[in-house]
Each structure stands twice: as structure tokens, then as C-alpha cells.
Amino acid sequence: MNPPQTSPRQTQSYIRDLLQSRRLMPKNKMGQNFLIDLNLLDLIVQTAELSHSDSVLEVGTGTGSLTAKISDKAGALTSVELDLDFSRMAFELHSWRPNLSLMHHDILERKNEMNPGVMAEWERMTIARGCTSRKLVANLPYVVATPVIANLLIAGPVIDRMVVMVQWEMAERMMAQPSTKAYGSLAILVQALARVSIVRRLPPTAFWPQPKVDSAIIDIRPDPEMRKRIPDVAGFRAFLRDLYTQRRKSLRHALSGWPGGRREKKDVDAKLAEAGIDGASRAEAHDLAMHLRLYEIFGN
16 A cells, blocks of 8 residues: 555544445444544644654554554554454554554453553564653543553553543542542552643543543653552552442451451451551541551551
């Protein structure tokens, strides 16, 4: 295929015509809401600060709007699409790009594990193109946003930056502070391993079809020094998951009625008292430092 001189401006009318020509319709259950504000597409790429040393993973190729812009800036791009029809369309439109690998796969092997085939291809592209850093840049489908971010933070490979679009509710959950409704295991895990900021809140009108909720562009910067505080990151994630299955209970009750096996309340009370922690308080009232302390005491 001969490469086009320029990538088309993927406006709403262009995307509608593109899908109609292939008799395709966006699938709501797969989170197929396409960003049609070209300035916001540029903002995502600018925030990621891409260079030829970057090997990028994109989850959700879609029509290739963001794919093309990433490919123009990055050294390598591995882009994954679950929908077979959209994957075929992306291949027709963008496979001419020498630094782009298009894959038709589910990004997840299971909820807590990335697809090993995708990870292997990302590794191959990184080496083949001589890249020295990795970034996730994507308009993440809502159903996989949380596990993709969490899995990459926990299991690797070492990733330098994540600039992703997610639902506003998820952005709030990652940024949440103690004693707020959104505060929970996701906020604690992400804030324990990375520095997170909201770049821009996006209204439904920025997309076609329009979703029912606002979205956000977020910037996640994993911090190796922060990670060193947690010897077993996967264990910490499991600890938080179990702790917050009972978030409305006091600490003493939540820690004794453990999903993985009950603890004696007298032992829990003794350890909490020794650490000077109020057993009648709830986990959601405590900051990150206290959760790290709780894991140190009860994580084994």
C-alpha cells in the first residue's frame, strides 16, 4: 500500500462517513466513543511528550485518530484493538507506517494479567526500533481502564508515563483523598506508586457518539522511589482489595473478618493498639501512609 502524504482530519463527519462506508456502527458495550475534538487529540499527544526514544502502547485503536498522531511522534507504537471489524479497518488505513504494529487482541489475559502476546509484541517493537522508554497513551475503553492501569503499574514492564482518557468518575477515584466517597483501594494503589494529575475534563460533546458522562485526560507518572517502599506490590494490591470489600466496617472488624481467612479479634486489637491505631476507625478515614503501615503489620 502506498502511504498517504498526510493523515486525514478525523472529524465527526469523516468518522461517520468512514464507518458508513464499511457498514459499521459504534458499539456502546465496547466503549466505542470516538474523540472528535482535534485540539484534544493534540493535547493528549503533547502531554505525553513523545519522542523517537519512546515505545508506546495504545489500547483501543478504533478508527486510528490517536494512532496516527502517536505514530508521527513516537519511535514505536503497538496498538491493540478487540473489535475485529475496527482492527481490519485500522490495518487498511495505517499499516503502511513502519513504526506501527497493529494487533487484534484483548489487552487482558484475565482481570489481573495483561495479554502476554501483546506484551511480547510491545517488547519486540521496543527493541527493533531502538527505544529506551515506554509509555501508555490511549483513549481507554471504560471496561478495561482500571485493570490496564493497575496491571501496568504493578507487573511491568517498567513504564515511564501514562497519558490516558478515562471516565470522569474513574479520574476522581484515582485522585480521591481520605474520608471522601471516591476514596478506596484504587486511589491508594495508584497514589502509592505514581504521581497523578488531571489534565483536562472533557464534556460528552467532545465525542461521537456522545457518552452519558464526562471524561478526563489524566497524566500518571510512575515513581521508582515511591515503589521501593512496597517490597511486594502485588501483595499490597491484594491487601487493599480485601480490606475494601468491607469498607463500611471498622478496622478491627474488617481485619478480623478477612476474605482469605479470619484473624482472631484479640490479635487484631493487640496489633492495632501496639501501633497506636484506632481500631474503631474505618480504613477510608486513613491516608496512604497509614495504609502502608497497616500492610506492614497485617499484610503477611
